Amino acid sequence: MAAIFEEEAEKAAKSQMSYTAFLARLADEEVAAKTERSINAKVSKARFPAIKTLESFDFSFQPSLQPATIKELAELGFLERAENVVLVGPSGTGKTHIAIALGLRACIARKRVLFTTVHALLDQLVAATVDRSLGSRLEMLGRLDLVIADELGYMPVDAQRANLFFQFVSCRYEKGSIILTTNKAFDQWGQVFGDDVIASAILDRLLHHSHIIAINGPSYRLKDKLDRTAQAVGVTA
Known part of the structure; x- marks a missing residue:
């Protein structure tokens, strides 16, 4: 507050601002500073592995993806309706990028967000089962506005973890949103x-109120690798 006061006082003196106008501007700046701190705290608690935005996503590289659909999701109406978003497609097609970008928009809207891989989530739920804190852990997950569960299908899921994932989806059913990314078609979930x-039980609850985004295109990571290789060859030449 002191830093804001000094900066605004100097501006007010130079512009000969009235005392009333100075106080109003000071209040606005303090509110803005508090908002920024709150958003930064939300982003930190979300535990994103990296910061990704929709503005940095190359929609032209994925013609199967409709920008209007993603931009509508970015308005966050799906959060208010406790709907889910399921991003389906091969590895490297930008599913995680979009999931993080939507999560970041939610943080900016002051929503409570958590990013986790499915594997890490299930490991935590197994540990909670062992120390008998599963109920409180699921309750905590149920209170969040949005949980992003990344990379379903990349690693095998045993019977215990399958049951725990069902409990996770159930605790959020019609209460809070899930963004899930997967490389497996729904008929492969068995x-x-x-x-x-x-x-089938997981799909029933997950897809009942959901937006399914299928991305059928080339890999961004492969594209970046090829671009770097081409640049290296060009430099060498």
């Missing part, structure tokens, strides 16, 4: 969870 019945 293989992912090792059980068609529990896979």
Whole structure:
């Protein structure tokens, strides 16, 4: 507050601002500073692995993805309605980028967000089962406005973890949103969870109120690798 006061006082003196106008501007600056601190705290607690924005996403590289659809999601109406977003597509197509970008928009809107991989989430729930804190852990997850669960399908899920993932989805059903990224089509989820019945139960709750975004395109990571290789060859030449 002291730093803001000194800066605004200097500006007021130079512009011969009235005392009333000075106080009003000081209040606005303090509110803005508090808002910025709050947003920074939300972003920190979200535990994003990197900061990604929709502005930095190359929609032209993924023609199967409609920019208007993603921009509508960025308005965050799906959070207010406790709807889910499921991003389906091969590795490297930008699913995690979009998930983080939407999560960042939610943080800016002062929502409570958590980013985690599915593998890390299930490890935490297994540990909570062991120390008998599963109920409180699920309750905490249920209070968040948005949970981003990344990379379903990249690692096998045993019976215990399949049951725990079902409990996670159930605790948020019609209460809070999930953004899930996966490289597996829905008809392959029985293989992912090792059980068609529990896979069906998870899909039933997850997809009941959801937006399904299918990305069928080339890999950004492969594109970046090829671009760097081409640049290196050009420099060498």
